[in-house]
Amino acid sequence: MIDLRSDTVTRPSAAMLEVMMAAETGDDVYRDDPTVNALEAEAARLSGKAAALFFPTGTQANLVALLCHCQRGDEYIVGQQAHNYKYEAGGAAVLGSIQPQPVLQAADGSLPLADVAAAIKPDDIHFARTRLLSLENTHHGHVLPLPYLAQAWHFTRERQLALHIDGARIFNAVVALETTLADIARYCDSLTICLSKGLGTPVGSLLCGEVAYIEQARRWRKMTGGGMRQAGILAAAGLYALQHNVARLKADHDNAAWLATQLSALGVDVVSQQTNMVFVKVPAAQVAALQSWMQAREVQISVGPQTRLVTHLDVSRQDLEQLVAYWRAFLQQ
Numbered sequence: 559m560i561d562l563r564s565d566t567v568t569r570p571s572a573a574m575l576e577v578m579m580a581a582e583t584g585d586d587v588y589r590d591d592p593t594v595n596a597l598e599a600e601a602a603r604l605s606g607k608a609a610a611l612f613f614p615t616g617t618q619a620n621l622v623a624l625l626c627h628c629q630r631g632d633e634y635i636v637g638q639q640a641h642n643y644k645y646e647a648g649g650a651a652v653l654g655s656i657q658p659q660p661v662l663q664a665a666d667g668s669l670p671l672a673d674v675a676a677a678i679k680p681d682d683i684h685f686a687r688t689r690l691l692s693l694e695n696t697h698h699g700h701v702l703p704l705p706y707l708a709q710a711w712h713f714t715r716e717r718q719l720a721l722h723i724d725g726a727r728i729f730n731a732v733v734a735l736e737t738t739l740a741d742i743a744r745y746c747d748s749l750t751i752c753l754s755k756g757l758g759t760p761v762g763s764l765l766c767g768e769v770a771y772i773e774q775a776r777r778w779r780k781m782t783g784g785g786m787r788q789a790g791i792l793a794a795a796g797l798y799a800l801q802h803n804v805a806r807l808k809a810d811h812d813n814a815a816w817l818a819t820q821l822s823a824l825g826v827d828v829v830s831q832q833t834n835m836v837f838v839k840v841p842a843a844q845v846a847a848l849q850s851w852m853q854a855r856e857v858q859i860s861v862g863p864q865t866r867l868v869t870h871l872d873v874s875r876q877d878l879e880q881l882v883a884y885w886r887a888f889l890q891q
């Protein structure tokens with residue numbers, strides 16, 4: 559089975575399962591799980607933030623991040639296609655009474671700061687209070703450039719907004735820019751990271767920020783049902799991933815670039831490729847046929863008019879060669 563639907567489909571390797579089996583555990587709600595504590599300390603160290611908190615999912619980490627920045631009746635400015643606007647079931651509005659103010663993303667995944675400025679509400683009783691700018695890095699595979707992040711950081715300081723980065727795939731940006739996590743995270747107040755995507759753990763996300771912020775987050779995490787007990791077995795996978803699965807993301811990026819070139823050569827309309835994602839246009843008349851063609855050959859892809867192909871540690875170059883051969887055969891029928 560070749561699965562290019564998402565990098566969330568990665569499975570824990572034998573070596574990762576071994577460290578999970580051997581993990582020292584305690585009750586993390588009492589803050590006694592040494593492996594969770596070690597993972598949080600490592601995330602804080604890598605991000606250059608004072609503290610970090612382990613979560614079961616990125617959705618919950620993003621929700622808690624928003625609940626800490628915004629009170630009832632506040633708003634956050636966020637991308638129209640951002641995960642924490644569009645794909646988190648409206649959690650900030652439902653559970654936090656926080657109003658989202660979406661802004662169209664530019665093609666490179668950034669939110670143009672002039673558009674953000676125009677969306678900020680004046681201090682007037684008619685309006686929600688604008689409190690936060692939320693960016694996504696990477697977005698659809700696109701890495702936000704460091705100069706843009708620096709501008710956004712200075713802009714938010716001037717406008718007295720907080721800046722959150724949904725960095726579900728931040729390590730793809732770190733590897734693509736050949737920089738460090740801290741060099742990106744210096745431009746935000748809070749950062750979420752997914753361990754369960756390209757980094758290959760079965761479960762887990764992190765929220766990084768200042769000490770008082772993370773203490774507040776700990777309360778919200780408990781309230782939203784994210785206080786786990788012997789979570790060290792999961793944190794062990796996270797520590798393993800941070801040690802062994804970051805540098806190898808380069809192989810996923812190279813594979814995605816290779817795949818984009820090969821599909822282009824077949825005449826497939828490649829819309830974009832950055833980091834581990836390739837987006838291709840599939841003519842409406844081919845969508846259903848391509849889906850079943852691939853399914854019959856044990857290839858999982860979500861075919862649509864705009865099809866996303868995601869490379870990850872469970873997809874080899876050989877798998878991609880196979881996929882390209884299947885695609886060629888499909889087009890030649």
Ligand SMILES: *Cc1c(COP(=O)(O)O)cnc(C)c1O
Nearest residue numbers: 615616617618641694724726752
């Ligand atoms: C996957 C993802 C999340 C979190 O997803 P979970 O499945 O809840 O861990 C958040 N933001 C982005 C951009 C993502 O891709």
